[in-house]
Amino acid sequence: MAQKPSVPKGTRDFSPGEMLRRNYIFEVIKKTFLKYGYLPIETPAMENLSTLLGKYGEEGDRLLFKILNSGDFLKKTRAEDFKDISKLSMKIAEKGLRYDLTVPFARFVVQNQHAINFPFKRYQIQPVWRADKPQKGRYREFYQCDVDVIGSDSLLNEVELILIIDDVFRELGVQSIVKINNRKILTGIAEVVGEPGKITEITVAIDKMEKIGFDEVIKELSIRGLSANAIEKLKPILTLEGKLKEIFPKLMEILDDSEIGKQGIQETMTVMRHLKDLNINAKFILDLTLARGLDYYTGAIIEVTAKDHEIGSICGGGRYDNLTGIFGLPDVSGVGISFGADRIYDVMLALDLFPEDLQSSTQVMFVNFGEKEAKYCLSLVQKLRQAGISTELFPDAVKMKKQMTYANKNNIPYVVLIGSSEMESNKLTVKLMHTGDQKEIGIDELIEAINGKTIS
RNA sequence: GUGCGAGUAGCUCAGUUGGUUAGAGCACUGGAUUGUGGUUCCAGGGGUCGUGGGUUCAAGUCCCAUUUCGCACCCCA
Numbered sequence: 001m002a003q004k005p006s007v008p009k010g011t012r013d014f015s016p017g018e019m020l021r022r023n024y025i026f027e028v029i030k031k032t033f034l035k036y037g038y039l040p041i042e043t044p045a046m047e048n049l050s051t052l053l054g055k056y057g058e059e060g061d062r063l064l065f066k067i068l069n070s071g072d073f074l075k076k077t078r079a080e081d082f083k084d085i086s087k088l089s090m091k092i093a094e095k096g097l098r099y100d101l102t103v104p105f106a107r108f109v110v111q112n113q114h115a116i117n118f119p120f121k122r123y124q125i126q127p128v129w130r131a132d133k134p135q136k137g138r139y140r141e142f143y144q145c146d147v148d149v150i151g152s153d154s155l156l157n158e159v160e161l162i163l164i165i166d167d168v169f170r171e172l173g174v175q176s177i178v179k180i181n182n183r184k185i186l187t188g189i190a191e192v193v194g195e196p197g198k199i200t201e202i203t204v205a206i207d208k209m210e211k212i213g214f215d216e217v218i219k220e221l222s223i224r225g226l227s228a229n230a231i232e233k234l235k236p237i238l239t240l241e242g243k244l245k246e247i248f249p250k251l252m253e254i255l256d257d258s259e260i261g262k263q264g265i266q267e268t269m270t271v272m273r274h275l276k277d278l279n280i281n282a283k284f285i286l287d288l289t290l291a292r293g294l295d296y297y298t299g300a301i302i303e304v305t306a307k308d309h310e311i312g313s314i315c316g317g318g319r320y321d322n323l324t325g326i327f328g329l330p331d332v333s334g335v336g337i338s339f340g341a342d343r344i345y346d347v348m349l350a351l352d353l354f355p356e357d358l359q360s361s362t363q364v365m366f367v368n369f370g371e372k373e374a375k376y377c378l379s380l381v382q383k384l385r386q387a388g389i390s391t392e393l394f395p396d397a398v399k400m401k402k403q404m405t406y407a408n409k410n411n412i413p414y415v416v417l418i419g420s421s422e423m424e425s426n427k428l429t430v431k432l433m434h435t436g437d438q439k440e441i442g443i444d445e446l447i448e449a450i451n452g453k454t455i456s
Numbered sequence: 457g458u459g460c461g462a463g464u465a466g467c468u469c470a471g472u473u474g475g476u477u478a479g480a481g482c483a484c485u486g487g488a489u490u491g492u493g494g495u496u497c498c499a500g501g502g503g504u505c506g507u508g509g510g511u512u513c514a515a516g517u518c519c520c521a522u523u524u525c526g527c528a529c530c531c532c533a
Contacts, residue, residue, distance in 0.1 A: 006524085006525090009524085009525075057531090059530080059531055059532085060531090060532095062457085062531095063531080063532085100533090128533085130531095130532075130533090132531075132532070133457095133530095134525095134526085135526075135527060135528075136526095136527075136528095137532095137533080138531095138532070138533085139533090142533065143533090144533065145533095204531090292532090303533095311533095312532070312533070313532075313533060314533070315533075316532085316533065338533065339533080340532095340533030341533085342533075343533055344533090367491085367492085369491075399490085400490095400491055400492055400493090401489085401492070401493075402493095403492090403493085404492055404493035404494090405493055405494085406493085407493065408493040408494055409493085409494090415492085415493080417491070417492080419491060421491095429491090431492070431493085433493070433494080434494090436492090436493085436494085438492085
């Protein structure tokens with residue numbers, strides 16, 4: 001047997017049917033981004049590894065796809081390099097596939113700072129790659145749809161991004177839950193419990209609250225090296241419940257000794273207050289257990305899940321105060337979110353939310369009866385196309401059954417038959433595929449009927 | 457990186473305590489219907505049973521190794 005072809009692990013082909021639905025999602029997202037005044041950019045699939053490494057935490061570095069240098073990639077290595085994998089990989093790979101769109105964007109901003117008009121609002125819809133083990137809702141190649149504002153500290157940007165989230169999911173028909181938190185609150189909590197150096201440990205543990213529950217989180221905190229004293233102080237924070245009006249004052253009290261913590265609460269309250277006055281469809285909630293793994297977030301953090309389908313987050317983001325600083329442009333704050341198109345697709349498919357009429361593009365197919373007939377059809381086909389009706393002529397004069405089957409499978413609603421008698425009468429026979437009826441009419445009549453929708 | 461499960465026709469899968477020529481549905485091709493699809497009926501093609509080794513008179517079935525894929529953990533869109 002010939003070698004069975006396949007695609008690399010975690011990557012997928014998309015059939016025409018899938019592409020029509022995917023494009024529908026991309027179009028809704030893109031249209032919304034444009035409506036809010038964001039401009040498109042694109043960056044290369046690959047970046048220098050120096051651009052990518054160290055931006056996503058230890059786990060992120062591990063999940064980067066590295067590209068082997070072309071030619072003799074061992075040229076620069078020495079025997080002792082082979083003892084240390086990370087040293088070796090630096091010598092044999094200088095490029096990597098992008099892991100997200102935010103870091104390449106930061107690089108783009110730094111490189112093009114003189115040409116950019118700040119605050120810069122950009123959107124970017126491109127695939128990213130992660131060397132993760134694939135599983136449900138997780139792919140090694142997937143699309144992110146990013147919107148970011150860079151060069152503005154205003155919390156109005158946070159509000160705007162949440163409005164975009166609401167807009168997109170409202171139009172797609174996905175019931176969404178927007179969770180909001182702030183890294184400064186988490187930093188404040190770490191300070192108040194007396195473990196300012198253990199922010200990562202604390203956030204990673206409490207991030208699992210929903211999944212593993214209160215008791216397990218406490219256990220995990222202890223495993224991660226938090227003192228019993230600190231854990232006791234943390235407990236009342238983790239169990240905070242009730243309405244926002246009640247939570248905020250309580251939090252203020254708890255974080256009274258932490259300037260940064262109080263600032264985080266202020267920011268979150270401001271955003272929430274704005275949102276409250278707007279007509280928002282999505283449920284938005286303050287979730288103190290929301291942490292998000294990416295290292296570069298410094299302020300607001302946002303994560304969106306689908307209410308009716310468990311698949312992880314379908315959109316996420318936050319504010320980063322100094323991402324461009326790493327590339328030599330300090331004090332430029334940005335905030336952005338990223339829609340996960342592939343997961344949104346999975347949610348919409350599972351909940352059957354795609355519109356029905358995304359099917360075929362061809363409206364009319366001409367049957368091919370032979371060389372003479374096909375030649376006669378060509379000008380008529382062009383006439384239909386010029387009238388804006390997407391039309392095709394079957395390329396081969398094969399059996400009619402075959403041609404009809406083709407039209408049927410592609411959901412082509414009208415089939416035109418022109419044989420010798422039609423050529424003589426200067427008319428055409430059109431078959432309406434959903435009813436099976438057929439009638440003999442002229443070409444102009446057909447165009448008028450289709451464009452006027454008086455035929456069905 | 458850790459754990460669990462599965463690889464049989466193009467696809468989805470069945471295959472009994474090991475026992476003739478490995479089956480079904482869908483898809484494909486031809487016919488009923490030479491200018492008529494979607495429904496129906498008839499016929500046909502298509503398999504080194506993931507790969508390598510072992511046990512046995514006999515292996516799709518049991519054992520070992522290997523590989524690929526899926527699921528969960530970690531982390532994430």
